Amino acid sequence: AQSVTQPDIHITVSEGASLELRCNYSYGATPYLFWYVQSPGQGLQLLLKYFSGDTLVQGIKGFEAEFKRSQSSFNLRKPSVHWSDAAEYFCAVAPAGTALIFGKGTTLSVSS
Amino acid sequence: DTGVSQNPRHKITKRGQNVTFRCDPISEHNRLYWYRQTLGQGPEFLTYFQNEAQLEKSRLLSDRFSAERPKGSFSTLEIQRTEQGDSAMYLCASSHTGEGANVLTFGAGSRLTVL
Numbered sequence: 163a164q165s166v167t168q169p170d171i172h173i174t175v176s177e178g179a180s181l182e183l184r185c186n187y188s189y190g191a192t193p194y195l196f197w198y199v200q201s202p203g204q205g206l207q208l209l210l211k212y213f214s215g216d217t218l219v220q221g222i223k224g225f226e227a228e229f230k231r232s233q234s235s236f237n238l239r240k241p242s243v244h245w246s247d248a249a250e251y252f253c254a255v256a257p258a259g260t261a262l263i264f265g266k267g268t269t270l271s272v273s274s
Numbered sequence: 275d276t277g278v279s280q281n282p283r284h285k286i287t288k289r290g291q292n293v294t295f296r297c298d299p300i301s302e303h304n305r306l307y308w309y310r311q312t313l314g315q316g317p318e319f320l321t322y323f324q325n326e327a328q329l330e331k332s333r334l335l336s337d338r339f340s341a342e343r344p345k346g347s348f349s350t351l352e353i354q355r356t357e358q359g360d361s362a363m364y365l366c367a368s369s370h371t372g373e374g375a376n377v378l379t380f381g382a383g384s385r386l387t388v389l
Contacts, residue, residue: 205365205381
C-alpha cells in the first residue's frame with residue numbers, strides 16, 4: 163500500500179537558520195508529490211508540488227523541495243527560516259488517479 | 275472566488291446524536307473530497323466525488339458515515355449515532371479534474387466534539 167513517512171515529529175530551528183524537513187514515500191511508480199502547510203486555525207495550504215520533470219521544485223514563501231527517486235524522498239528546504247514559518251508541515255503523495263495520502267506531519271518551531 | 279467554505283466551523287454534540295457538515299467547493303471545481311484529521315495526525319482520506327458521482331467510499335470509517343453531493347455543487351457529510359471517537363476535524367477540499375485533479379484546495383475544516 164502507498165504510504166508517506168515523515169520521520170521528524172517536531173523540529174526547532176533558530177530564526178534565520180536553514181531548514182530541511184524529511185519525507186519518504188512508498189509507491190511502485192513515481193507518484194505526484196506535495197507539501198502542505200497548516201497554521202493554527204488555518205486550512206491546509208499548498209506549498210509546492212512535483213509531477214514530473216525537473217526534480218528541484220520551487221514553491222511559495224521561499225520553500226523548495228527535491229525529488230530523489232533512488233531514495234524515495236521528497237525533502238522540503240528553506241535557506242532562512244522566519245518566525246512566521248512556525249506551523250505544521252505535511253508531505254503527501256497522490257498515486258495516479260486517487261486521492262492524496264498524507265504523512266503524520268512535522269511541527270516546526272522557530273526560536274529567536 | 276471565496277475558496278472552499280465549510281459549515282459549521284465548530285460542532286459540539288452528545289454521544290448518539292447525528293451531525294451533518296456542509297462543504298461548498300470552489301465553483302469551477304468538479305471534484306470534492308472529505309478528510310478527517312485527528313490531533314497529531316495527518317489528514318485521513320474518507321471519500322470523494324466527481325460532480326455528483328461518489329467515486330470512492332470504501333475509506334469511510336463505518337456505515338455511520340455517509341456523504342452526498344446531490345447536484346454536483348455542495349456536499350454534506352453526515353455522521354449518525356456519534357461516538358466520542360468521532361471527535362476530530364473534518365476537512366473538505368476541491369479540485370479540477372484532469373491534470374489539476376491532484377491539486378487540492380482545502381477549507382478551514384469543521385471541528386466536531388462529541389461529549
